[in-house]
Amino acid sequence: MNRPTHTQAICTICGASVLKSTATRNGGLCASCIKYVYDQSLNPRIDALEIEIGDHLMSFFEESQVHCVIECCGMNAVEVSSATIAAWKKSHNSSEWTLLMKDYQELINELAEIETPVFFLGDRTSPKEVAEFTKQLGST
Secondary structure (H helix, E strand, O other), rough: OOOOOEEEOOOOOOEEEEEEHHHHHHOOOOOHHHHHHHHHOOOOOOOOEEEOOOHHHHHHHHHHHHOOOOHHHHHHOOOHHHHHHHHHHOOOOOOHHHHHHHHHHHHHHHHHOOOEEEEEEEEEHHHHHHHHHHHHHHHO
């Protein structure tokens, strides 16, 4: 097993090396393990609502994994920036962009109605943090 660097931590369930910020946000767990724990209802302290992500928005996130993969590092794996948005637009047609923006608006509308923690890209986080994470999409 690799030893973590100063920016990494070890998942307390599976022993995977994850970004320290992900482990801190997820109570010491990698994104996969926290999702498993939530799905299996093994930990009643995890009281977050699963956010459904539209297919086109999820495609954008998957194609914008630059730091790691979502299954390992959750939101920390993805970069939502003008560069990743431009790359996605270049490789997709305008109707797909329209559908992506529809998915994005549905996400923002859903987040506006939620006050409890949420699961988003495998991370337990706040609706406000998800809105901040995705705001670059809304400004294009």
